[in-house]
Amino acid sequence: LSALYQKDLRNQAMIEIFKKWVGRYLAQEESLILLFLLLGIALFFSMLGSVLVPVLTGVVLAYVMQGVINQLQRARIPSRWSMIITYLLFLGGFVGFFLFLMPRIWRQLSSLYNDLPGLSERLGTTLGLLPEQFPLLISERQISVWVNLLSDQAAELGQWFLSASLSQLPVLLTVLAYTLLVPILVFFLLKDKEQLLDYFLGFLPEDRPLMDRIGNELSGQMENYVRGKFVELIIAGLVTYLLFAFFDLNYAALLGFLVGVSVIIPYLGIAAVTVPVVVVALMQFGLSGDFFYLMIGYLVIQALDGLLLVPLLFSEANNLHPLAIILAVLIFGSWFGLAGVFFAIPLAILIKALIGAWPRA
Secondary structure (H helix, E strand, O other), X not given: OHHHHHHHHHHHHHHHHHHHHHHHHOXXXXXXXXXXXXXXXXXXXHHHOOOOHHHHHHHHHHHHHHHHHHHHHHOOOOHHHHHHHHHHHHHHHHHHHHHHHHXXXXXXXXXXXXXXXXXXXXXXXXXXXHHHHOXXXXXXXXXXXXXXXXXXXXXXXXXXXXXXXXXXXXHXXXXXXXXXXXXXXXXXXXXXXXHHHHHHHOOOOOOOHHHHHHHHHHHHHHHHHHHHHHHHHHHHHHHHHHHHHXXXXXXXXXXXXXXXXXXXXXXXXXXXXXXXXXXXHHHHHOOOHHHHHHHHHHHHHHHHHHHHHHHHHOOHHHOOOHHHHHHHHHHHHHHHOHHHHHOHHHHHHHHHHHXXXXXXX
């Protein structure tokens, strides 16, 4: 009886703790509505995540374009004409990207695939010279292991390219359909922004101070993040491409594009893209002066991006801890794949805004 009595006391204590937790965080009716709304949205995205990629892409681009519209309106240009001018600028950049930049990137990617055997052999020759230059640090046995590993990886990468080109035709058709769909989505998101917001807000309670506070905070943070990242992507990619082109580095457009895209994924992105940059430069220049000058320039660009450009573009409002950023990329990437990786930071900003604005009794 004593054991049963103690167990009953423990159960009652746990129930009391749970009641206090619910009373603290879910005491308001609006909190419960928001909780069920978030769970519903999470379930919806988990079921239709890949289908919603063009919609999310359109929303992100509309965020970027809205900043241009606001600037034009401040210059006393009517809102309708501001939207038209902004959309024409977006459409020109979008079409130019796919007509001029993407073919160049694709040609360099195809060239990289064709050059893989020769590049692997050239890199092996370059690595074979390291034991002579650094006999105390690197042995011939280590170099032999590295060369064999690189040869195996080059062969596997070539097979993957070949199989991907044959088996991923449906994926390419889907990407093509999304490419045509995104400009249409951006147009209507810009044109009918107010009507769309009023429509979706109509499903929410009229008295919603909590949701309005979270929405305002999230909108400001997301606006800052999306537009800042877009500008950072263009600047980092363009400056890096100019550096690579100055040294006449092979696949300069492809590598510059990858460096620009890598800023979307902080820390992990630049770490991943630096590997092919170093490998390609090492295969082309060896351990020469050009290689070290190129690496110094590349590191200077990355340092200026992290120490100067990022503080200028982003406010402290969405300053997430590096550990939170890495966890967000890993978690959302495992849930939603590549789309989750790209949208990990906005989702982390959403969670931060919710935690910061959630009412506590």
